[in-house]
Amino acid sequence: MKKIFRIFFIAAAFCSLESCNDFLSKDTIASLNSETFFTDETSLKLYSNSFIQNMMPAAADIAESNDSYTDVCATRNGLNMFTTAWTSSSQTGWAYTNWTNLYRVNYLLAHLSDVKGVPESRLQHYEGVARFWRAFFYFYKMRTFGDVPWYDKPIDQNDSLALYKARDSREIIARNILADLDFAVEHCDANINTQQADKWKSLAYKARFCLYEGTYRKYHSVNPSTGLAWSEDESEFYLKECVKACEEIINNGPFRLNENVSKTNYRSLFNSEGVNRAEVIWEREYSADLNFGHEVSWNYWNQNSQRWSMTRLMADMYLKLDGSRYTEDANYGKDLFPKEVEGRDYRMSQTIITPGYEREVSGVVGSYAPNAYGTLTGYQIIKYSYDDDRHMNGNNATCIPVLRYAEVLLAYAEASCELDPAQKLSDEIWEKTIRPLRTRAGVVGTKPESIDAKLAAYYGITSSDLVEIRRERAVELFMEDSRWNDLMRWHLGHLCVQPWEGIYIPGENVLMDLDANGTPDTCYGSGKQDGVTYFDPSQGTYALSSQGRLVYDVKRNWEDKMYLRPIPHTANSINPALGQNSGWTD
Numbered sequence: 001m002k003k004i005f006r007i008f009f010i011a012a013a014f015c016s017l018e019s020c021n022d023f024l025s026k027d028t029i030a031s032l033n034s035e036t037f038f039t040d041e042t043s044l045k046l047y048s049n050s051f052i053q054n055m056m057p058a059a060a061d062i063a064e065s066n067d068s069y070t071d072v073c074a075t076r077n078g079l080n081m082f083t084t085a086w087t088s089s090s091q092t093g094w095a096y097t098n099w100t101n102l103y104r105v106n107y108l109l110a111h112l113s114d115v116k117g118v119p120e121s122r123l124q125h126y127e128g129v130a131r132f133w134r135a136f137f138y139f140y141k142m143r144t145f146g147d148v149p150w151y152d153k154p155i156d157q158n159d160s161l162a163l164y165k166a167r168d169s170r171e172i173i174a175r176n177i178l179a180d181l182d183f184a185v186e187h188c189d190a191n192i193n194t195q196q197a198d199k200w201k202s203l204a205y206k207a208r209f210c211l212y213e214g215t216y217r218k219y220h221s222v223n224p225s226t227g228l229a230w231s232e233d234e235s236e237f238y239l240k241e242c243v244k245a246c247e248e249i250i251n252n253g254p255f256r257l258n259e260n261v262s263k264t265n266y267r268s269l270f271n272s273e274g275v276n277r278a279e280v281i282w283e284r285e286y287s288a289d290l291n292f293g294h295e296v297s298w299n300y301w302n303q304n305s306q307r308w309s310m311t312r313l314m315a316d317m318y319l320k321l322d323g324s325r326y327t328e329d330a331n332y333g334k335d336l337f338p339k340e341v342e343g344r345d346y347r348m349s350q351t352i353i354t355p356g357y358e359r360e361v362s363g364v365v366g367s368y369a370p371n372a373y374g375t376l377t378g379y380q381i382i383k384y385s386y387d388d389d390r391h392m393n394g395n396n397a398t399c400i401p402v403l404r405y406a407e408v409l410l411a412y413a414e415a416s417c418e419l420d421p422a423q424k425l426s427d428e429i430w431e432k433t434i435r436p437l438r439t440r441a442g443v444v445g446t447k448p449e450s451i452d453a454k455l456a457a458y459y460g461i462t463s464s465d466l467v468e469i470r471r472e473r474a475v476e477l478f479m480e481d482s483r484w485n486d487l488m489r490w491h492l493g494h495l496c497v498q499p500w501e502g503i504y505i506p507g508e509n510v511l512m513d514l515d516a517n518g519t520p521d522t523c524y525g526s527g528k529q530d531g532v533t534y535f536d537p538s539q540g541t542y543a544l545s546s547q548g549r550l551v552y553d554v555k556r557n558w559e560d561k562m563y564l565r566p567i568p569h570t571a572n573s574i575n576p577a578l579g580q581n582s583g584w585t586d
Contacts, residue, residue, distance in 0.1 A: 038114045044126045047108055051133045052195050055101050057481070059284060059294030059400045063384050066484035068306065072314035072474060073483075074376045074500035074552050075306040081565070082497055082556035088566035088586050093144065095570075105134045106154045121187075128187035131180035132197035132205070138180075139209055142173050143485065146225035146564045146581055150176055166577040170223055171231055174213050178241065181206040185245075192254060192277055200253055201282045204403045207245040207411045212489050214238030215418060219491035224563045227582030239415045246412035250432065255281060255405040259436045266441065267350035269404070270384045271297075273397045282403040286396065293395035297385040303373040310352050310379035312501040312549060314478065317455070317471050318345040323444035327454055333547055337370070337378060337503045338516040346442040347475055353380045355516040360388040369515035372522055372533035376552040377502030378514070383479060406476050409433040414469045423463035430465075434472055459492065488563055497558045502550035508537075524550065559583070 037043055069079035080086065092098075108130045112123050134152075141148045147167040155162045184202035191198050217235035222228055249255065256278050258265050269276055275283050286293045299305045316327050321343050326332060331339075341354040348354065353370045360366075370380040384398060413433040417425040425434075427447065435445035451464035452471070459470060473486060487495055506512070509527055511520035524535045524544065535542045535550060543551045561583025569586050572578050580586055 038111050040115065041118050041122055041126075044108075044112075044115060044118070044122075048126055048129045049196065050104065051101070051129070051197075054104065055133055055136060056195065056284060057402055059286070059296045059396075060299075062284070062400050062402060062481045063296045063479055064299065064306070064308070065479075065481035067479050067481060068308055069496060070483045070487055071495045071498060072311055073479060074309045074311055074502075074554075076376065076554075077306065078497075078554045078556040081562060082558065083554065086562075086566075088569040088572070088580065088584055091566045091568045093565070094568045102134065102137050102151060103154055105130045105137065106151060109134075110153055124187040125189055128184040128202070129197045132184040132188065132202050135177045135180040135184070135209070136205070138173055138177050139212075142170060142177070143212070143488070144565050145567060146170050146223065148173060149578075152176075164575045164577055167225075167579065169231070170225060171234070174234075174238075177209060178206070178238075181209065192281070195283065195285060200249065200255075201403060203245045203249050203253070204281045204408055207242050207249070207408055207415075208403070210238045210242035210245065211411045211415050212485060214242060214415065216489040218418065219489065220563070222582075224561070224583075225581050236419065239419050242411055242415040243419065246408050246415070249281075249405075249408050250412065253405075255279060255408075257405060257409070257436050257440065259440050261346075261440060261442050263346045263349065263442070266347050267383060269399075269401060271386060271398050273399065275399050279405045280399070280401045280403075281405060281408070282401070284400040284402060286398065286400070288395070288397035291395065293397045294400065295394045295396065296400070297390075297396045297398065298392065298394040300381055300385055301374055303371075307374060307376050308381055308479070309375040309377040309500075309502070309552070310381055310478070311377055312379075312503070313458075313498075314474060315340070315348070315352075315379055317474050318348040319438070319443050319471075320344055321346075321442050321444070323438075323446060323448070325452055327452070333549075334504060336506065336512065337514045340504065345438070345475065351381065351383045351478055353382055353515075355514075357382070357515070358387065362389065367515050367517055369513075369517075369521040372535045375502075377500060378522070378535075378550055379502060381479065401480070404480075406437060407482075409437065410469065410473050410476065414466075414473070417463065417465050417469055423461075423466050425465040425469070434468060437472060437476055458495075459490070491563075493560070493563055494558045497556035499545075500552045500554070501545065502552065504548050505535075505544055505550050506548065508544070 038047070066079070067073055068075045069082065077083070080090070084090070109127060112127055115123065138148070138150070147170050149165050150168040150173055151162070181202055184197060185199055185206065188197055188199045188202055190200060192200055214235050217230060217233065217238065223230055258279065269279060273288065275285065300308055318326070320326055326344065338355045341348060349357070353368060357368055358365055359368045370378050374380055386396065386398070390396070410433065413425060413429055416429050417423050430447050438445035448464060448468060452467050455471060456462060456464070456467050459467065461467060473482065477483070487493055505524045509523060509525035511532065512522045513520050514522045520532055523529070523532050524537070524542070526536050526538045527534060537543060541553055543553055545551050561581070564581045566584035567578050567580050572580065572586050
């Protein structure tokens with residue numbers, strides 16, 4: 001056991017840019033006897049499974065991610081980078097512990113040849129698994145810092161050239177990520193019944209990566225690390241690779257979308273303890289029996305937490321069941337909450353509390369209205385929640401999807417649309433992608449005949465098809481660690497800092513009946529009445545807009561340099577060759 005522990009955690013022998021002493025004090029690669037550990041396929045599997053434990057996103061990474069700081073979700077606090085004077089001295093993420101997982105992966109790749117008697121095809125499978133996780137590691141680093149140093153082998157403590165090298169360009173990093181994912185696609189098993197990397201996860205992750213990089217290159221005219229134009233235009237290349245990956249999954253994969261019209265199917269993907277393997281490609285599993293759970297449901301309901309809440313902008317994106325836009329209704333913006341959410345896309349009532357929502361508490365089932373102590377905007381999220389008080393123990397066992405088939409469909413639609421010179425989506429692809437997602441949510445799924453001018457202006461685009469694709473991504477992937485990355489790649493970071501608006505409020509101290517059961521339950525004001533919760537403006541954060549919209553106000557600031565984080569000052573102090581991202585100073 002000590003040997004296993006050392007192999008998993010001695011990885012701090014990778015370059016420490018936080019402290020030379022920390023780095024030099026760690027045991028070297030020579031202290032690990034890989035020949036006595038990597039002896040058979042079981043040892044390879046055991047070591048590879050450590051990547052799941054150490055690198056796979058946890059529930060909070062998905063449901064409580066940076067999406068919390070965008071235009072679709074309000075929280076009690078803004079992202080620190082938006083609310084404080086952020087500098088390179090404020091930034092972390094470059095200490096040796098932040099590179100440990102890369103060392104672990106490269107250590108396995110360097111020692112696969114030590115294993116004797118294992119067929120070459122099985123060695124290639126484990127190489128594919130390791131390369132998937134290396135791509136996973138570097139995609140995060142690239143999204144965060146842009147240009148970063150690429151390492152494809154474990155670094156010895158005496159290798160000063162490697163330890164203190166300059167950053168490699170984003171172009172090199174992206175190509176290497178794609179090469180790793182392509183190897184994983186070709187050589188990994190096609191087994192969908194584990195949390196480990198396989199062919200289908202690799203294809204789906206490739207689609208996510210290539211869509212990100214293809215659109216990032218298209219909408220960012222310069223590399224934000226350097227402030228200079230890209231060395232070559234590779235946007236089309238990555239978008240085509242995205243399309244290829246999606247087509248392979250759609251045409252040959254084991255996944256299918258449940259198109260039956262349902263008021264429950266969508267939400268069951270997020271609040272069930274089992275895994276729907278027809279739609280979920282990669283998931284983080286939890287177990288009540290093993291007392292291995294997460295706190296997402298508890299955090300969403302706990303009034304002392306961030307109180308994640310949908311914004312009015314997000315609520316406006318849900319279509320009406322007949323396929324029309326609520327934002328074009330004659331009374332838009334003046335409907336009380338029950339009327340506002342009536343007859344809308346069924347995903348809305350599976351994502352936030354709407355009239356008719358019932359919950360069992362202490363064995364008693366009752367209807368519940370959005371609670372002003374649990375939501376900042378009036379749109380209270382229930383997407384990941386139990387409909388009873390099991391969340392109270394803070395040990396929820398619901399499956400948390402990491403990659404879903406629906407995302408593949410949306411990536412296919414978007415990449416195809418972006419590749420078309422006029423940003424048009426063919427009727428054939430629409431029927432394969434957007435229509436079935438809307439159909440199962442009860443919405444008429446025919447392609448709109450006119451553009452949503454309001455949403456087009458918001459995004460700064462003129463393609464009706466692209467507007468609908470972006471709408472669908474927001475609705476389908478709400479609070480799944482998607483929105484932040486979407487805004488970053490579309491060059492729309494400034495949308496993250498607009499006011500967080502909520503429901504329509506007819507006036508101060510006017511009692512409202514949000515669950516439409518005939519009894520007032522909510523009020524904007526500072527009063528006190530049994531059974532009524534208050535959005536209290538005396539707290540200094542609530543206000544009413546001139547249009548009567550509830551506003552939860554956290555002052556935030558955006559600068560274009562924020563598309564990337566700065567290289568930490570401590571890292572540059574030790575290795576000046578790293579340089580600094582454009583717009584940031586040391």
